[in-house]
Amino acid sequence: MSKVRIKDYIDPEMTILDVVSQFRSTEKVFKKYDKEVGACLCCEALFDPLWKVAEQYNLDLDKLMSDLKDAAKAW
């Protein structure tokens, strides 16, 4: 029987740290967005929820979520 993880999903209330610690492969997504926003998201917003990151840096939250989920699938 496969082991069921308690929190096997990504939602906008999760912080960047929550996401990258559960799905290490998502780090490259944030690095990609660093270039778009001109800041290091993992440096400056590591403890912020995704919705707030999107709001603060004018990112499309749906696109960010989609990119993160795609990267997490490869985890």
Place this chain on the structure above:
Amino acid sequence: MKEIDCKGLACPGPVLRTKDVLENSRPDVIKVIVDNEASKQNVKRFLESQNYTVNIETDGSLFHVIGSDNAASQVPDEVHQTPESNEDKKKILVMIGTDRMGYGDDELGKKLMLNFLGTLKEMGEDLWRLVLVNNGVKLTIEGSDALPVLKELAHSGVYILVCGTCLTYFDLLEKKQIGETTNMLDVVTSLQLADKVINL
């Protein structure tokens, strides 16, 4: 003391490595060596969220972020333990979701809140953290009558957590004058670690 060498690692690397160590073994004292300001701040914040007291030493271009487990430091010395000593030290968390106390008259409620905050110090060292959410965050912004007493509490070692979501909602993020802007993970962790929670 557990030492983690994170030289050359950018965020979130140092925090992730620290998190891994804490999840596998929770050392009484942990030293994380980093070489950039962002990692220093983030490791510090992470350790504090895990109930470590953090000191930072500078060594040239390096930072030694040293965390001491508060839980470990509160374990009583068995040799000198008295029957009362187990009861001596509690971690009381006060959660405040309003800028006034009670219902009925708002002006009276605001005065009561100031009086309440001013009297909290009577808890002494047992008063561990204040968590301010919803309208409670308004106590921390510029112009608030509660600022002097909150600053006094912070100065005495009380850790004040201020809901970042709430500050953003009220468009007060830039006006906060005291406390650490925090998220729900920090709040839930604090509630989990507290011996007693007082909800206002």
